[in-house]
Amino acid sequence: xxxxxxxxxxxxxxxxxxxxxxxxxxxxxxxxxxxxxxxxxxxxxxxxxxxxxxxxxxxxxxxxxxxxxxxxxxxxxxxxxxxxxxxxxxxxxxxxxxxxxxxxxxxxxxxxxxxxxxxxxxxxxxxxxxxxxxxxxxxxxxxxxxxxxxxxxxxxxxxxxxxxxxxxxxxxxxxxxxxxxxxxxxxxxxxxxxxxxxxxxxxxxxxxxxxxxxxxxxxxxxxxxxxxxxxxxxxxxxxxxxxxxxxxxxxxxxxxxxxxxxxxxxxxxxxxxxxxxxxxxxxxxxxxxxxxxxxxxxxxxxxxxxxxxxxxxxxxxxxxxxxxxxxxxxxxxxxxxxxxxxxxxxxxxxxxxxxxxxxxxxxxxxxxxxxxxxxxxxxxxxxxxxxxxxxxxxxxxxxxxxxxxxxxxxxxxxxxxxxxxxxxxxxxxxxxxxxxxxxxxxxxxxxxxxxxxxxxxxxxxxxxxxxxxxxxxxxxxxxxxxxxxxxxxxxxxxxxxxxxxxxxxxxxxxxxxxxxxxxxxxxxxxxxxxxxxxxxxxxxxxxxxxxxxxxxxxxxxxxxxxxxxxxxxxxxxxxxxxxxxxxxxxxxxxxxxxxxxxxxxxxxxxxxxxxxxxxxxxxxxxxxxxxxxxxxxxxxxxxxxxxxxxxxxxxxxxxxxxxxxxxxxxxxxxxxxxxxxxxxxxxxxxxxxxxxxxxxxxxxxxxxxxxxxxxxxxxxxxxxxxxxxxxxxxxxxxxxxxxxxxx
Ligand code: ATP
Ligand code: MG
Numbered sequence: 001x002x003x004x005x006x007x008x009x010x011x012x013x014x015x016x017x018x019x020x021x022x023x024x025x026x027x028x029x030x031x032x033x034x035x036x037x038x039x040x041x042x043x044x045x046x047x048x049x050x051x052x053x054x055x056x057x058x059x060x061x062x063x064x065x066x067x068x069x070x071x072x073x074x075x076x077x078x079x080x081x082x083x084x085x086x087x088x089x090x091x092x093x094x095x096x097x098x099x100x101x102x103x104x105x106x107x108x109x110x111x112x113x114x115x116x117x118x119x120x121x122x123x124x125x126x127x128x129x130x131x132x133x134x135x136x137x138x139x140x141x142x143x144x145x146x147x148x149x150x151x152x153x154x155x156x157x158x159x160x161x162x163x164x165x166x167x168x169x170x171x172x173x174x175x176x177x178x179x180x181x182x183x184x185x186x187x188x189x190x191x192x193x194x195x196x197x198x199x200x201x202x203x204x205x206x207x208x209x210x211x212x213x214x215x216x217x218x219x220x221x222x223x224x225x226x227x228x229x230x231x232x233x234x235x236x237x238x239x240x241x242x243x244x245x246x247x248x249x250x251x252x253x254x255x256x257x258x259x260x261x262x263x264x265x266x267x268x269x270x271x272x273x274x275x276x277x278x279x280x281x282x283x284x285x286x287x288x289x290x291x292x293x294x295x296x297x298x299x300x301x302x303x304x305x306x307x308x309x310x311x312x313x314x315x316x317x318x319x320x321x322x323x324x325x326x327x328x329x330x331x332x333x334x335x336x337x338x339x340x341x342x343x344x345x346x347x348x349x350x351x352x353x354x355x356x357x358x359x360x361x362x363x364x365x366x367x368x369x370x371x372x373x374x375x376x377x378x379x380x381x382x383x384x385x386x387x388x389x390x391x392x393x394x395x396x397x398x399x400x401x402x403x404x405x406x407x408x409x410x411x412x413x414x415x416x417x418x419x420x421x422x423x424x425x426x427x428x429x430x431x432x433x434x435x436x437x438x439x440x441x442x443x444x445x446x447x448x449x450x451x452x453x454x455x456x457x458x459x460x461x462x463x464x465x466x467x468x469x470x471x472x473x474x475x476x477x478x479x480x481x482x483x484x485x486x487x488x489x490x491x492x493x494x495x496x497x498x499x500x501x502x503x504x505x506x507x508x509x510x511x512x513x514x515x516x517x518x519x520x521x522x523x524x525x526x527x528x529x530x531x532x533x534x535x536x537x538x539x540x541x542x543x544x545x546x547x548x549x550x551x552x553x554x555x556x557x558x559x560x561x562x563x564x565x566x567x568x569x570x571x572x573x574x575x576x577x578x579x580x581x582x583x584x585x586x587x588x589x590x591x592x593x594x595x596x597x598x599x600x601x602x603x604x605x606x607x608x609x610x611x612x613x614x615x616x617x618x619x620x621x622x623x624x625x626x627x628x629x630x631x632x633x634x635x636x637x638x639x640x641x642x643x644x645x646x647x648x649x650x651x652x653x654x655x656x657x658x659x660x661x662x663x664x665x666x667x668x669x670x671x672x673x674x675x676x677x678x679x680x681x682x683x684x685x686x687x688x689x690x691x692x693x694x695x696x697x698x699x700x701x702x703x704x705x706x707x708x709x710x711x712x713x714x715x716x717x718x719x720x721x722x723x724x725x726x727x728x729x730x731x732x733x734x735x736x737x738x739x740x741x742x743x
Contacts, residue, residue, distance in 0.1 A: 004049070006041055006077050010034070017252075017285040018042040021050065021217065024238070024279035025252040028272065030316040031301070031606030032292030035254045036566065039219055040070055042252065043086075044077035046217055054084035058215040058237070060092055062222050066566055067091075070221070085215075089230050090190060093197040096211065097188070103204050104196055111187040118142055118189055125177045131170065134420065134494075139502040141174045148175060149191035150227060150266045155179055194229045201236045212240040216250055222566065223255035223275075227266040235278065249279055257312055258305050261562060261600045263592070273312065290316040290606075292568050294323025296642050297612050301605040303639035308595045325644035327613045328577075328635065334617045335523075338371035341573050341615065345377055345556060348571060348611075352378055356557045356569040358604050360582040362509055363516035363622075364575065365558055372556060382559035388540075392499075392510040393517060397540065399489045403473045404533050406443040409435070413442070419498035421462030427455055443470065469493055476737040477533050481708045483521045483624070484686065484739045485533065490514065491687040496680070508676075515679045518624025529708070561604045572608035574601075577616040578629040585674050594633075601634045623679035686739070694736035698722050706731075707739035 007015055014034055017027050018041040027035050043059060046052040061067050071086045085092060094112065101110050113121070122138035125131075148158055155176035162168035182188065188196060201208040218238050220226070226234070238251035253275060260269040276282045290298050295318050302315060331337035345355050357368050366387040372379045387393060395418050398411035405411075413432075417423040435445045445451055446467040452460050469492050477485060490496045496514065499507045524531050524539070557569065561582075576582050583597035605612060620629050698704070702714040704724060712726035720735045733740065 006044060010038065010041060011287075011289055013285060013287050013289075014038045014041070017287070018045050020283055020285070021046055022248075022250060024249045024275070024282035026272075026275045026282055026284045027252065027254045027287065028256065028284060028312065028314070029287035030256055030290065030314055031259060031603065032290045032568065033287035033316060034289075034291055035256070035287065036066075036070070036221055037073075038287070039221055039252070039254050040073045041077065042219070043074050043084075047078055047082065052217065054082045056214060056216040057084050057086075057219070058092065058217070059084070059086045059219040060089055060221070060234075061086075062088065062225060062565075064088055064091075066221065089233070090193050093193040093233070096197050097193065097200070100200055100204070100207050101196075103207065104200055105183070106188070106196075107186045109186070111185070112193070113182065113187045113189045115142070117187070121178060121181050121185075122174060125174055125181065129173070129177075131174070134498075135501065136167075136170070137420075137498065137502050139504050139507065141171060141178070143502070143504040144171050145175050145178060146189075146191050149189075149195050150229065152195065152229065194233060198229055198232050198236065201233070208236060211237055216240075216248075218251045220251075220253045221255070222259075223253035224257050224260040224269060224272045225255075225262045225267040225565075226271050227262075228268060231268065231271045238279070251279065258308070258314075258599055259565065259603050261565065261596060261603060263596050269310075286314060288314070288316055290318045291320075292609050293318065293606060294320050294610060296323050296325050297605060297608050297610075300326050300612065300638055300642045301602050303642070304598060304605065304634050304637050305602040307637050308598050310592070310595060324611050325642050326638070327611070328643045329613065329615045330631070331615065331617045333619045334367050334621060335371070337575055337615050337617045338367040341368065341575065341613070342371040342375045342377060344573075344613065345372075345571075346375060352554050352556045354570040355573070356559070356564065356567075356571070356607065357573045357575065358559060358561045358564050358607065359575055360561060360584060360600075361512055362560060363512040364581075366516060366520070368558055368575070378555040380555040380557055382557055382563060387513070390510075390513055392495075392514050396486075396490065396495065396514060396517060397537075399470075399493060399495075400486070400533060400537060402443070402470050403477055403485070403489070404537055406470065406474060407441040409442045412446075415493075416466055417462070419494045421466055422456070422458035423462045423466075424459070427459045430455070443467070447471075466493075472734070472737060476734050479708065479731055479733055479738060481529075481739065482525055482531060482533065482536055483518060484690070484707060486518060486521055487683045487686050488690065488737065491684060496683070500680070511680065512623070512676060515623035515676060515683075518679070518683075519621045522621055522624050522626070561600050564607050565603055568607055568609055570608075570610045571613075572604070572611070573613045573615065574604050575615045576620075577614045577632040577635050578620065579632055580629070580675060581620070581622065582632055583634070598634065623676055625675060625679055625682070689741075690739050691736055693738065693740050694720065696735075696742065698735075698742070703743040704740050705743055706733070711743070 007018065010018060011034075014037070017025065017038050021042070027038060029035050039059070043057060046057060047054055059070065061070060067086055067088055074086065075081060085095070087095070097110070098108060101108050119138045119142065122141050123133060126133045126136070126138065126141075148154075153161065155172055158175060159169065159172035162172065182192070201211070215237055218234065220234055234251070234253075238249050240248045242248040253272065255272050257269055257272050260267055260272070263269065276284065293301075298316055298318055305311070329337070329340050331340055341357060345352070359365065359368075365381055369379065369381070369387050395415055398415045401408050401411040402415070413428060416428065431442055431445050431451070434440075434451055435442050438445075440448075446463050452463055455463070469489070473485060473489060480488070496511070499511050499514075520540070521536070524536055561574075582601070583594055587593035587597040614635065616631060616635075617629060619626060698714050698717050700714055700716060703711065704714060705711050706724070706726065709724075709726040709728070709731060712724040714722055715725050715730065716723040721732055722735065723730055723732050
């Protein structure tokens with residue numbers, strides 16, 4: 001490659017940006033316009049043409065994957081290995097702190113605490129203060145603490161701001177103590193890395209000057225998603241002066257206000273919108289040509305994002321051809337939707353890695369995984385686990401396995417202390433030894449009062465409650481509907497509750513997955529209302545065990561829209577285009593909520609290079625609840641001339657303008673509501689109703705109706721057990737577990 005070949009490949013605007021190396025520079029441009037590419041060339045230009053030492057450059061991005069990609073590209077352009085600071089925010093800060101931690105009162109060899117360590121610290125603190133971690137689990141405190149750190153709120157300030165509420169006082173105290181412990185242990189958490197670096201710069205002018213001098217050129221990709229502390233970090237470094245005392249702000253930020261999708265995590269879109277104010281004299285380069293997508297895909301993206309009000313208007317053009325129009329397919333239900341996508345992938349053919357399925361929530365992945373497995377299409381779930389590999393799904397399946405088969409020691413060990421019941425590793429070991437000695441199953445050991453009474457009283461109590469649950473459901477499993485059994489286990493085991501109190505994004509996503517598991521059960525129940533636990537477990541085990549996935553090289557990619565930022569694929573599917581799913585129901589709560597979802601939609605559409613499919617379902621079972629849906633507001637906004645039907649499902653594809661008045665639910669007023677919370681409530685209500693029935697007094701001759709067996713007449717009542725005659729025979733039912741009502 002000739003010396004400046006790489007510059008020749010850029011368009012005029014891109015080249016202008018790449019060669020504009022002095023002073024503040026904002027590259028504000030839409031998706032696929034080559035922002036990241038331009039930044040990469042700019043680094044190469046600085047090093048190769050201007051002779052800037054790589055040591056003097058700092059380039060930051062958001063993810064390790066993006067950083068690695070950029071490093072590879074720079075090396076390709078320069079033709080040799082360079083060691084330069086091309087890092088994520090966190091790793092840049094870590095490097096800085098390694099040198100200067102002492103100035104902040106830390107030892108140089110400070111430890112970075114990961115979430116497990118953090119949890120252990122908070123647990124200890126709670127124990128010392130007698131805080132009930134069942135009610136307030138460590139993660140609950142940690143999410144609050146992290147939030148505080150992002151906002152730079154100290155423990156003292158927290159207590160002052162929030163006032164005297166008991167819980168807030170408790171959080172403030174734990175936060176304060178947590179900081180103390182980390183200090184004492186010479187440790188920092190992830191939030192500290194950014195926070196402490198900014199503190200260091202603010203406190204130690206000399207250090208700041210050192211880095212200002214070193215980093216003569218600073219670059220930030222995806223600047224629209226920076227939060228307050230990241231902004232502060234960048235700003236402190238960039239406000240430099242040269243030897244003559246003139247401002248020297250060689251900072252180049254790259255981003256797209258239309259792609260800010262992390263406001264819910266504290267990203268502040270103002271950082272990019274006010275760049276010119278922050279850095280007077282900033283040059284702004286707008287890239288207008290899109291090189292990624294066909295004209296139709298681009299037009300579709302514009303027609304949606306145009307509905308946002310708070311944006312700097314900009315429009316991209318492309319000299320790529322129109323390409324295909326966007327295919328919209330509205331399936332009857334989510335299974336047909338997934339089947340359609342899988343069959344389209346087979347129909348188009350070619351490399352599987354050219355296809356991406358980008359969904360709004362992780363819980364949606366299951367139906368696609370099943371449809372793809374069924375057709376033996378290899379797939380890879382990016383940035384997340386396959387549905388049946390997720391911890392919460394494995395856990396709940398172990399509960400069901402144990403209910404089904406008490407001798408399943410493996411399942412038992414996995415869940416005996418999940419949620420926490422005070423049964424530690426050593427206790428489990430003791431029980432296992434006992435089982436080995438006597439040849440009993442672990443569960444039998446749990447029922448052995450003598451062995452159990454030798455344990456700590458906490459463990460004893462935990463084991464009794466755990467064994468009680470498994471025993472009761474084991475005895476009743478034949479008499480319960482699968483979904484009742486599932487709900488009962490979720491509630492009575494305390495598993496759902498433990499997640500609810502955590503109140504973190506992770507916990508929320510776990511709850512989503514658990515509620516989604518109910519959809520699986522409902523599907524099977526619909527197929528066969530009498531499906532037993534054993535048969536169900538067998539069918540699921542087969543599904544969970546398919547081995548044609550996870551091939552790294554050539555597989556369809558499944559991921560959330562959020563994690564697709566910055567990436568591109570020839571063929572993109574966006575499923576679940578329904579109000580309440582995408583945009584999610586939360587979007588309707590806040591005025592800017594819908595705008596953020598719309599930006600996410602823009603991000604999704606603009607990942608596609610050649611073809612884009614949008615799909616939805618007339619009827620969707622989500623979190624175990626089946627309902628008619630309404631087409632996404634984004635579909636209604638999308639210029640309908642860009643939409644067409646094609647392929648095998650043509651008859652169903654909506655083809656013309658105004659078509660979105662179609663659909664069973666279109667005429668009904670749409671009330672977005674929190675489906676997830678609704679599902680949780682229903683689950684609890686059902687279990688409460690079963691328990692309430694236990695308190696009722698049944699008498700011989702009462703007419704009752706049972707969820708599974710239908711109507712019947714009570715024959716006999718014996719304490720908590722009643723015998724009822726149903727159409728297909730007499731059943732013994734345990735009150736408290738039977739989903740039964742008097743008529
Ligand atoms: P996003 O907003 O999604 O992060 P971006 O603006 O960073 O996108 P890039 O990822 O840098 O865009 O580039 C998008 C695509 O366009 C890439 O495939 C890149 O190779 C191609 N591209 C960029 N500039 C040019 C150019 N001047 N000529 C040909 N192709 C280009
Ligand atoms: Mg980019």
